[in-house]
Amino acid sequence: MADDQDFRSPLKKAKGLGAAHAGVHHWMAQRITALALIPLVVWLVYSIVDLKGASYAEFMAWTASPINAVLMIFFVIASFYHGVLGAQVVVEDYIKCKCLKMTKLIAHKLFFTALAIATIFSILKIAFTAG
């Protein structure tokens, strides 16, 4: 008898490892960040268009204003969080190899977190030093 013969029943395979009792948080967070991003993207696009032709100093002053700095940080957190959640779904959808999947999931979470921290740090630095 061949070693690779599969004696597991279809039900055994369908049940697999059972439910992880998770996923709701991911689903809700993705929708909440999406909601937050609607007004934030409108604000950001409007602001950048409005700043067309502005000098470096004007740009710095704009970023340093408390409202703009706070909204920018909000935008960075919402967009990076939303991005991480989305990228996780893409990886889970398409990558079959368990090892590669885990590596990708961990790597992109660390990468996006580092990027978000760096961006927030830059905004704070401008906010606290410029103007």
Place this chain on the structure above:
Amino acid sequence: MAKFTLPKGSKVKKGKRVDATHKDSTNTKSFKVYRWDPEDETNPRLDEYVLDLDDCGPMVLDALIHIKDNVDSSLTFRRSCREGICGSCAMNIDGRNTLACLKPINEVKSDVKITPLPHMPVVKDLVPDLSHAYAQYESIEPWMKTDSPAPTRERLQSQTDAQMLNGNDGKGPAACILCFCCTTSCPSYWWNPEKFMGPAVLLNAWRWITDTRDEATDERLDQLEDPFKLYRCHTIMNCTNSCPKDLNPAQSISEIKKLMAERHS
């Protein structure tokens, strides 16, 4: 990575062409049918049968039966009721999953291309192996579960409650015939069939969750609360598009997701 092309042995080759028309045929149509026999060690092929439509009935299933009876008896497919209630003749016709018995031949403008339901192992020709999908259905325990003592008569339900199952138009989740046209049309199911339940099974899970007589709602939600079993659904909507009974699996899945959110907030 996910596979985007067919494995070498599954690539479909050109098959034979059989002209079953008569000299004086005017109403002809070409049917290109997927053929594969596990006993031949050859790739699957598309055989072409040219039929006189005056010889057979109006539906694609009539054409297949005509081919089997009069042209090529080796053609293999499932069929039973020929009126859209058994779900046996689910297959991909003209690029869409549907029931051959409900699909009029004249709805297909060009040649009629017929292949088995996508992404399932093929048993032979147009017969897919649905064992896994059936087992997934079994795993949601699709029967009434109660803890209260059984009543001495039927379990009662209000008309409004019954409408949750049957829908105002008879197109509620209880009308699913388990043909798996929806599940096999879902890209998310193609990528993760081992873990994702697929639209047909989720629609049936909803059918029991929303049944006011069933007392296992908590257990049923527990079993589905999973990033893969439920949340692989990305609302692509192929399921609702392909359902030959005009049901809406995508909506049922959304209802389950809404309940999941509700019990967490």
